[in-house]
Amino acid sequence: MYKRETHKQINQLIETLWAVYIMNFKLCLLFIVIISATLAEDIKRNEPCKTPKDADGLCVPLNQCQIVYDGVSSRNKTILDFAKHSYCGSDEETLVCCETPSPIVSVILEKDILLGNTACGLVKEEIKIWGGELTNIGEFPWMVGVDYKSKKTGESRNTLCGGSLINDEWVLTAAHCLSSQHYEAVSVRLGEWDISKDPDCEELVANKFCADPVKIIAIKETIAHPFYNARNGLNDIGLLHLENKVQFT
Known part of the structure; x- marks a missing residue:
């Protein structure tokens, strides 16, 4: 008799707990439906x-x-x-x-000073230099080379990318130059003309002209465009903040 009564009480307890669980489940489900309906209306x-x-x-x-x-x-x-x-x-x-x-403000130019779409805005072209010509020493002093080191071994790698000075402590470069998984940009080279020669020299008529020694400045910070897309090359632009200011000559 005692055992039968005990089993009965246990069964009643289980049924009660199950009923509470079902009720809570239904309430949660109703709450989710109400919230979803409210959001859907907005x-x-x-x-x-x-x-x-x-x-x-x-x-x-x-x-x-x-x-x-x-x-x-x-x-x-x-x-x-x-x-x-x-x-x-x-x-x-x-x-x-x-x-x-x-809003886009339309500007009428007296003269078309912009490059046409056959020479500007090209993405993923095999030929990286468009209409390029050999330069002379010192012809484009604002151009810089970007040097790297291995993230794994720390081994130095000479110029793998380039950039352009936009003031005395910032360099404009490409985002793909800053997104390598194996190398990081560590310094820039100013005054470089031919990375295979040191010093840079060229023959002018009967005279030999050599450039000043290359200046190397460490990079303090690299900033790649936050929406650079490596798959299609969009927003391929970045900045280098130099450790020291460039002394212009």
Whole structure:
């Protein structure tokens, strides 16, 4: 009799706990449905929204917002987080908040001073120098070479990329020069003309002219464009902050 009563109490306890579990599950499910319905009412395609940078934008399909679309496949955590926080809803497809472009101001030029599209803006061309010619020593003093070292062994590697001085402590370069998994940019070479010769000399008529010694300045900071895409070459631009200021001559 005692055992039968004990089993009965245990069964009642199990049934009670199961009923509580089912009730909690239903409440959670109802809560999720209510929240989802509330969010769905607020989400509409092409509605105004705010980007993660608090800029004005429109809620559009992911494939219509190039910056966020590229960011989804990025390995950079900051860019990936930006893409994730751009989500603004769904309308049969994922919607993201895409920044509204600034109004374009049309300017009429008296003379076409820009390069045509056959010589400017080319991406992934096999020929890297377009219409190039041999230069003279000192002809382009703002050009620099970028030296590297191995991230694994620390072994030095001479000039693998180039850049251009834009003031006395900053160099404009390409983002692909800063995205190597094996090498890091450590210094720039100023006054270099021919990396296979030291010193740089050339014959002018009957005289031999040699350049001043190359100056090497360490790099303090490298900055690649946050939305550089190695697959298609877009946004291939970067900056080098030099350790010391360049003394112009």
